[in-house]
Amino acid sequence: MASSLEITSKGQGSIEVASGQTVKLECHFTLAPEDLAPLDIEWSLLASDNQKEDKVVILYSGDRAFEDYPVMKGRVHFNMADPKNGDASINLTGLRPSDTGTYQCKVKKAPGIRSRKILLTVMVKPSRPRCYAEGPTEQGKDVVLRCVCKEGTNPLQYTWEKISDSKLLPASAVLDPVGGTMNVRNASTSVSGTYRCKATNLVGNEECILHVNITPPPNTAGIIAGAIIAVLLILIIIAIILFCCCRARQRKKYEKEICNEIREDVPPPKSRVSTARSFTSVGSHRSSLGSMTPSNLHEYALKPQYDKIPSSEDFDRPPSHTPLAPPVLPAPAAAPRMAGPNLSRMGGIPVMIPAQNRDGSIV
Template structure:
């Protein structure tokens, strides 16, 4: 170093970014950690830019989070920041080795060190990053009524800045769900009752039509025809004959007084007219003969 200064030469590699010993950001935001540098013709070696996270616990090792070496970028060293850390300038050879950390988390809090190498020059710079946890500012409204309707403005501020938001609240009266449910149930029951009544009426009417149709087309057996009067007459005569045959002289007197008009003569005549094979003369002759054959003793 002294030999170079005596020959009029100065140190080549130098970090030029403004030193920021501490940076504070809110959770979920993006932060840029600066690290710009210059090189001189004396720095002939390959350029290496490396960012490491120095843990608070000295017992733990440093964690490399991103590196530029031999014209290549390596950003998969630290799994907790995969996809969230990148070089601000895709080509750090231009003299900008700054990095961006996206979507900050509280676990990103720590000391970050930028190391630039280009032999024989070597330079480094540390930055303390603090990520604030976000505070919730929720507003709870219980038993809200229409008077609560309106526009609400929320303002939040901390050491890293201020922010606000607007919320429009519109409170509407609650719907009478109990009445709606009861009405729906009653309507359903009435509909079912009406449907059942219609089905009953249809079935009853169908049965009546079926009964009328069966009665109208029913073929019933006729009542047996009455016995012919000729049979009655024969029976009557036969009975008279048997009676006469069995009469004794003592009871013949009463029978002799029986008028002949009790015999259904009209029936005999009508039947004899209808049936030419029926001889009425024989009937009366036989009767007369039966009567004549009876003798009354003592006369």
């Protein structure tokens, strides 16, 4: 038996919406008296692969709406509180790129069953593009202007326009609306100015501004000469530093060798006579003088001085040199005989000398 249930919506079968926005998927229907079973309305997201299962988005059954399905939980609602009146449309909020797909509205009231499919494409609006000049902007060279968006659903279209001076693009400019480039060959100073690039897709557009300044070519010869001079100065400074370091190292090494060198021709230092020995010698000398008599004074004068400290001339004399004989001195004159009172005035101390025989024994 034929059913009179019909879906009357004749809207678009494909919708493009920007990410983050809200969209309404329409599904209107009419019932007939022959449709006696309870009304069921089911919205589902069809799987792109036939081997996968369709996902239920929202359901109306037994005069009650069920909206807690995990696919779009909290972001889907029926357009009318009571869909029995013939409006099974739904509203999707906070759209994401992952919501893109084919949605099916199925209305069942036995024995009538009807369905409708809608393709939803959630697109990302172009982000603010970045405009820049690639390479040097010098006169006589090719200048490439680029415009790039980090985000945005394809297809993206890029357009360039000049917004300063004559507002006309250079005659030698070659545009690439898909890649977003503008190539200006053999650029001249007239290319200088302000340009605007606009990125557009089906859900929006964004733009950026670029200031271009074409400069004369640099003085290559002057740059090369300056670079050579700078390198030479650096080399000279390095050479001076190395020379100073070498001189300082040689001087330090020479001073170290001088300190460690042993001189064979330098005499040893003179020995110091201790104070105790000096006092002992002086005391014994005085005792000897005090015990002298006129008879042995002459013998004391002829005794060699053994406590005399050798001079530096004795050390300077070569070992192989034969010592010279001491000079012969004339015989000293007989010392005058002094009387006892005179010796006492001179500090002499009278000493009694014991008598000795010829063998030297004391008598």
